Each structure stands twice: as C-alpha cells, then as structure tokens.
Amino acid sequence: MPPEAPPVRFGMLLTLLARSWRAELDRRLAHLGLSQARWVVLLHISRIPEAPTQRELAQSVGVEGPTLARLLDSLENQGFVKRLMVPEDRRAKKIVLTDKAEPLIRQIEAISSQMHQDLISGIDEEELQSCLKVHQTILKNLNRS
Amino acid sequence: MPPEAPPVRFGMLLTLLARSWRAELDRRLAHLGLSQARWVVLLHISRIPEAPTQRELAQSVGVEGPTLARLLDSLENQGFVKRLMVPEDRRAKKIVLTDKAEPLIRQIEAISSQMHQDLISGIDEEELQSCLKVHQTILKNLNRS
C-alpha cells in the first residue's frame, strides 16, 4: 500500500472499522441466534420506558421504517418480540419484548460490553472521549448537509 | 459498567456514522454514476503502480473477492475498467482503468476531499489525528480477535 495519506483515508478507515466491528460482534452473538442489527433493536426496546411504536423505535435505533420492519419480522419469528395493536390508532403497532427475550438482554449487554473492553484496550479514556466527540461533531456536520 | 453511558454507545455511534458518511458521499457522487463502493475501487486502481490482479485489488480495497467481482462487473459495464488476461497465469485477471475513467479520477478525488473538509469542520487537527490513532488501535485489536 502506498504510504501517502490523502484526506480520503479517514472515511475509508471509518468504513472498514465499522464493518470489522460489526463482523466481530456478529461472531460473538451468533450462538444466541442474533446479529448486531437485531441485537441493537432488542436493546433499544428494553431501554425505552413505554412500549414504542415502530415509528418511534426506528427513530431511536437510527434506521428507516422498512429496515426496522424486516428486523422485527425475524425477531418476531424467533419469538423475541411481539407487535401489539394500538386501540387509539389502528395503523400503529407497539413493540414489546417477550418473556423469552428478557433474560437475553443481560447476556447481550454482557457480550457487547466485554467486546467493547477488548477492543479499546491500549486506548486511554481521554483519547476515547475525544474520539467520541469527533464522531459526534462529524455526525452533526453530516446532518447539516 | 458506567451507569449513565453504557460502553455500547461507541459501536452504535460508529455504525451510524459510517452509514451516514457513506450516504452523503453516495449523494455527492450520484451525478457521476458512482457510489462510494465503486469509487473506492477506482481510486485504488489509480494508486497502485502496476495493474493489480483482482486478488491484490480486493486486498487493497479491503473487501472479499466476490464483493470486488460484482463491483467490477458494474464498473466494466459502465466502461470504467477492463479485465485483462494474464499470460503467465490463466486464472488471474489484471484490472486497468479505461481512458474514459482517467478524467473521472480527479473529479472524484476533488469531491471526496471537499466532503472530508466539510465534515471535519470544527475539529482541530490534533483531535482528528488522535481519533485516527484510536481507530487504528481498535482495528489492530479486532485483527487479534
């Protein structure tokens, strides 16, 4: 690889890193029958106090409606979530975790924080915070575009 | 686990950021008939001194063989690259840019570095470098897993 470092590199590294991060988490979640994408959905549901509608959940997770719909299809097939009718609005559905999913939450939180710990080893807290700040700034700039 | 900011956040932000970055670049490249994925391939070809084989190119770009093969299919259909037979190894193909692609390279480099500039506004050089270093450390940790 040529050692010259054009500004382009930041985006490439970011993309590669996100892909690798996802792949590793997928690997660690596989034995639970989960993937990163489905796991994130479960985690968000568990953290929202009131059962959210799909619209609200998609917003919280940060994906579009159709993407969430298909993730919920598989999670529902796996028996981890249920779609509940909303009496006041017959278009909407509220999403809740099933009893089967509840014990999973602790496991997946443990797995993901273990992985986080593994991956940030050798990075000091200050650097990490600064990196987070950079990420947030870029995201803010992106939302302005 | 810190009670208020679970470590999970870093991965989620990373994922969201990479997706948003890609989406914005796709938007800016659309009028050239390109996407981020295909653009990166062109850029790598143009930077490798000798025409690379697909294997080498895939390595350089950081994707698997089949992923590259399909990107090359579309780039070839668009007339931006050609696959050349290699006399010494009849399994392999070397990838070269066409004359049509050459003038594009400057444009796409300009677009991507403009975007880079737009997105890092408000971040000072030191923070950015530190962030890059964090990314590289995490990637190194990932490759050890």
Next chain:
DNA sequence: GCCTTATGATTAGCGGCCTAATAATAAGCC
C-alpha cells in the same frame, strides 16, 4: 506423468441498509 492440494475468479444466496410505491387509517377542512 499423475494425483492431490492450493489458488483466482465467479456464482448463488443471505443479511442489512436504502428509496419508492402501496394499503389502511387518521386528521383536517370545507
């Protein structure tokens, strides 16, 4: 030379992201 193993590219098929289009319902306005 011949057989086994390794390698380069492709195909098939899946996951996860998107946008556009659709269907059902709700809300707002005469």
Next chain:
DNA sequence: GGCTTATTATTAGGCCGCTAATCATAAGGC
C-alpha cells in the same frame, strides 16, 4: 358528511457486504 392530505406499516427492488460452493488452472509430491 365527504374530500384531501398526512401518517403508519409493509412490500418490492436495488446496492453492498459476507460465506459457501464451483470451475479452471497452477503448483507440488510421488
């Protein structure tokens, strides 16, 4: 009430990443 517009969820279809399997060729051991 009845029409128009907005909103919720879904379906359809595309892109881009992956792994597994396939095909042709190369390389190595005998």
